[in-house]
Amino acid sequence: MAGVITVTAEDLAFDTACLALPAGQAVTIAFINNDSQPHNIAIYTDSDKSTQLFEGEIIDLGEAMEYDVPAQDTGTYYFDCTVHTAMNGRVVVD
């Protein structure tokens, strides 16, 4: 399905270190938790988390959720799991 990006969490890690999002358009992240720990995805302007751009609901083992992420400007941002901040990566909006 166009405009849907799938991300999976497993073994205290995301399956990608870089989320590529289209600039200027809302996007759906289909988030799947295959881990025994609760996880979510939050997006910030930078790794200092100066400004939060999005925070998805935390989901548990075996759950999946579609996050509706609002349109973002072109740039490089940062994402993490708010429960496990060691789970993180870059967001490239282009």
Ligand SMILES: [Cu+2]
């Ligand atoms: Cu987590």
